[in-house]
Amino acid sequence: MGIFLKLACVFFKIGLLTIGGGLAMLPIIQHEMVSRGWLTNQQFLDIYGIAEMTPGPIAVNCATFVGYRTIEGQIPGVFWFAVLGAATATISVCLPSFFCVNVFGSFWEKHRDHPAMVRVFAILRPVVSGLVAAAAVSLCLNCLWQSDSFQAVIQRIPHLPTLLILLASFGLTLWTKFSPFLILLGGILLGIVVGG
Amino acid sequence: MNDNQKVPLRHLFVSFLKIGGMLFGGGYAMLPLLEREVVGRRGWCTLAEMTDYYAMAQIIPGVIAINTSMLIGQRLRGAAGTAAAMLGTVFFPFLAILAYAIAFNQMAEFPVLQHAMSGLRPAAAGMLLGVACKLYRRTGKDRLGLILPILVFALVIVSGMNAIHVIVLGIAAGLAWWGWFQLRKRQVKR
Numbered sequence: 001m002g003i004f005l006k007l008a009c010v011f012f013k014i015g016l017l018t019i020g021g022g023l024a025m026l027p028i029i030q031h032e033m034v035s036r037g038w039l040t041n042q043q044f045l046d047i048y049g050i051a052e053m054t055p056g057p058i059a060v061n062c063a064t065f066v067g068y069r070t071i072e073g074q075i076p077g078v079f080w081f082a083v084l085g086a087a088t089a090t091i092s093v094c095l096p097s098f099f100c101v102n103v104f105g106s107f108w109e110k111h112r113d114h115p116a117m118v119r120v121f122a123i124l125r126p127v128v129s130g131l132v133a134a135a136a137v138s139l140c141l142n143c144l145w146q147s148d149s150f151q152a153v154i155q156r157i158p159h160l161p162t163l164l165i166l167l168a169s170f171g172l173t174l175w176t177k178f179s180p181f182l183i184l185l186g187g188i189l190l191g192i193v194v195g196g
Numbered sequence: 197m198n199d200n201q202k203v204p205l206r207h208l209f210v211s212f213l214k215i216g217g218m219l220f221g222g223g224y225a226m227l228p229l230l231e232r233e234v235v236g237r238r239g240w241c242t243l244a245e246m247t248d249y250y251a252m253a254q255i256i257p258g259v260i261a262i263n264t265s266m267l268i269g270q271r272l273r274g275a276a277g278t279a280a281a282m283l284g285t286v287f288f289p290f291l292a293i294l295a296y297a298i299a300f301n302q303m304a305e306f307p308v309l310q311h312a313m314s315g316l317r318p319a320a321a322g323m324l325l326g327v328a329c330k331l332y333r334r335t336g337k338d339r340l341g342l343i344l345p346i347l348v349f350a351l352v353i354v355s356g357m358n359a360i361h362v363i364v365l366g367i368a369a370g371l372a373w374w375g376w377f378q379l380r381k382r383q384v385k386r
Contacts, residue, residue: 015258017360025259026324027352027359035358046313049320050296055219056289057259064290068297083294090290094266094282097258101266102275104256115377120370121255122340127366129328129335130348131359136321136328138353143321166318166325173326181220184319191315192308 003074004088010036011063011092018059024128025059027135038066041142048139049187052180063089140166161194203240203272205280211238212265212284219261219289226250226261230268240272261285 010032018025026048033039039047044062051061064086071085111117141147143166144158165187172178215229227250234240241249246268253263262285269281303309335341351357 013360017257017363019255019257019363024363028363031359042317045317045320048324049313049316050293052220052320052323054289054292054296055217056286056292057219057261059259060262060286060289061293064293065297068294069300072297072301082297086290086294086297090286094258094262094286097256097263097266098278098282100256100258101263101270101278116371116374117255119374119377120367123344123366123370123373124363126335126341126344127348127362129331129341130345131352131362132324132331133328133345133349134352135359136324137349140321140325143318162314162318165315166322169319169322170326171322173323174329179220180323183323184316187315187317187319188312189315190319191313192311194315195311 003071004085007067007070007085007089008092011067011089012095014059014063015093016096019124024124024131027131029059029062030135030139033062033066038070041139042146045139045143049184053184059093060090063093161190165190203238203277205273205276207238208269208272208277208280209284212269212281213287215265216285217288219285226264230264234268240268 014025014028014032018028030041030044033044034041047062047065048058050065051058054061067086067089068082070089072082075081141153144163145152145156147153169183169187172183173180211233215226215233218229219226227246230246230250231243235243235246249267249271250260250264252267253260256263256267262282265281265285266278269277269279271277273280299309303313332345335345348362352359352362
């Protein structure tokens with residue numbers, strides 16, 4: 001049962017410490033999951049891709065997946081435990097906001113323009129921007145070289161189709177208004193055509 | 197909205213069930229859905245109120261879309277409304293990922309699925325890099341927004357610092373900045 005509590009605690013922490021939504025959450029989720037060995041960088045990318053193609057915020061999607069997989073790994077063979085794990089993680093990531101909305105709802109509303117709050121956000125926005133960039137770069141390196149060490153990057157040449165898909169997706173996201181769903185679908189189709 | 201006319205919890209749940217099921221992409225994707233369902237069909241709040249909830253949802257910890265749902269649920273039916281709105285919003289996303297998690301184990305037997313994932317992965321990585329650049333373009337409007345992201349980026353890449361620690365440091369820096377400002381104001385008065 002300890003593992004359920006641990007899942008709940010980790011996702012509660014993720015829900016509590018991320019102000020500013022999905023993008024601010026990504027680097028934190030990545031770090032928490034990968035450093036605990038709950039997900040590899042590759043699996044994290046898979047979920048990010050799946051999360052963008054299925055409804056729902058990525059933090060919730062990630063919680064559901066990790067909850068299921070972790071319990072399945074620890075207590076194999078009992079399907080409903082794994083579903084319960086998914087539910088535990090999903091609810092846990094929403095709980096901090098549940099408390100905040102009910103307890104501090106009016107407080108937040110009143111003090112949104114407080115100078116202390118304004119300054120905290122003036123700092124947090126660029127900080128989050130840097131964090132997201134760092135997570136993106138480390139995931140891209142992982143995707144291309146299966147490692148983000150500098151040595152691997154200068155020694156090996158990445159798989160060419162993978163590199164092309166990555167660059168195309170980057171360009172389409174930055175310079176066009178293609179929907180993420182279509183871009184990712186394109187990636188999937190190309191993956192099938194190229195054959196891994 | 198008349199106050200003695202209570203919104204049934206199941207209406208709240210069903211409305212957010214629909215919104216959650218169509219919630220693709222980031223937080224902004226939620227606004228048109230909310231506008232259609234909560235403002236248009238149900239008339240639970242005005243467009244201006246909805247935008248306020250959305251703005252408030254940004255500064256409450258957690259997922260913005262869930263926060264927005266919960267704020268509307270809280271206003272209509274208190275804590276029970278908050279729970280109904282939250283459960284409704286996560287229901288379909290939960291089922292979708294559950295299906296994927298269950299299929300995950302069978303994936304090794306189907307090479308097509310593996311190839312599909314090997315194409316999805318670089319597409320997701322490139323997309324995230326694109327989103328990061330867009331975000332930098334949006335924050336980089338002043339000196340702080342231009343320099344701070346690069347410092348944070350370098351710090352995290354070089355030292356591998358935990359993202360949560362960086363956020364907590366950022367909040368502390370914001371409070372310190374405000375404290376310093378207050379102190380200076382007081383000195384100027386004297």
